[in-house]
Amino acid sequence: EIVLTQSPGTLSLSPGERATLSCRASQSVSSSYLAWYQQKPGQAPRLLIYGASTRATGIPDRFSGSGSGTDFTLTISRLEPEDFAVYYCQQYGGSPGTFGQGTKVEIK
Amino acid sequence: EVQLEQSGAEVKKPGEPLRISCKGSGYSFTSYWIAWVRQMPGKGLEWMGLIYPGNSDTKYSPSLQGQVSISADKSVRTVYLQWSSLKASDTAMYYCARPTYSNTWGGFEIWGQGTMVIVSS
Numbered sequence: 001e002i003v004l005t006q007s008p009g010t011l012s013l014s015p016g017e018r019a020t021l022s023c024r025a026s027q028s029v030s031s032s033y034l035a036w037y038q039q040k041p042g043q044a045p046r047l048l049i050y051g052a053s054t055r056a057t058g059i060p061d062r063f064s065g066s067g068s069g070t071d072f073t074l075t076i077s078r079l080e081p082e083d084f085a086v087y088y089c090q091q092y093g094g095s096p097g098t099f100g101q102g103t104k105v106e107i108k
Numbered sequence: 109e110v111q112l113e114q115s116g117a118e119v120k121k122p123g124e125p126l127r128i129s130c131k132g133s134g135y136s137f138t139s140y141w142i143a144w145v146r147q148m149p150g151k152g153l154e155w156m157g158l159i160y161p162g163n164s165d166t167k168y169s170p171s172l173q174g175q176v177s178i179s180a181d182k183s184v185r186t187v188y189l190q191w192s193s194l195k196a197s198d199t200a201m202y203y204c205a206r207p208t209y210s211n212t213w214g215g216f217e218i219w220g221q222g223t224m225v226i227v228s229s
Binding site for chain 1: 143145152153154155157158167168169170203205207208212213214215216217219220221222
């Protein structure tokens with residue numbers, strides 16, 4: 001089973017700042033099958049990025065994903081008020097398709 | 109519109125059986141994997157398993173294998189998550205989710221609204 005470790009656990013930033021979230025895998029993720037999700041309280045997760053770097057439908061271009069192998073990054077170029085939420089990475093190159101433990105992006 | 113519609117919240121006692129459902133609409137139901145994702149109160153997302161309704165091929169998380177059962181009924185476009193004997197630790201929100209592409213197991217673009225399961229004596 002591939003273990004995903006996200007860092008930091010919490011990121012305290014102000015609107016307009018840049019957010020950089022990390023996701024490290026315990027072994028190489030096949031074919032860059034790495035996704036990022038955003039979840040707000042009381043809501044289902046929303047897909048942001050799949051295939052490590054492809055934005056999902058309707059996702060603003062301030063969200064970008066990069067990385068390969070075992071190291072992946074989600075970058076939010078300029079935080080908007082609606083971006084404060086919890087973010088999860090997920091690998092789906094094999095079974096089980098594990099999630100990271102999440103990074104909370106909170107308002108500073 | 110592509111949608112996954114889940115069954116309503118459940119309150120059960122330990123030891124009781126339960127089946128919750130997830131109905132797909134607006135797409136080729138038999139061509140996409142459907143996953144179940146657990147979220148315990150205040151915790152993160154946990155991949156439980158998934159099923160391919162076209163042939164009922166099923167994968168389970170090793171930590172949950174034997175604890176739950178995933179099945180599908182193509183005739184009613186519905187996937188199920190079932191317990192034979194609930195425990196208090198099964199208390200959680202359960203989501204079903206569908207990938208963006210038909211040949212992948214993740215990148216879940218479509219999510220159900222969630223089914224809250226509370227197990228308490």
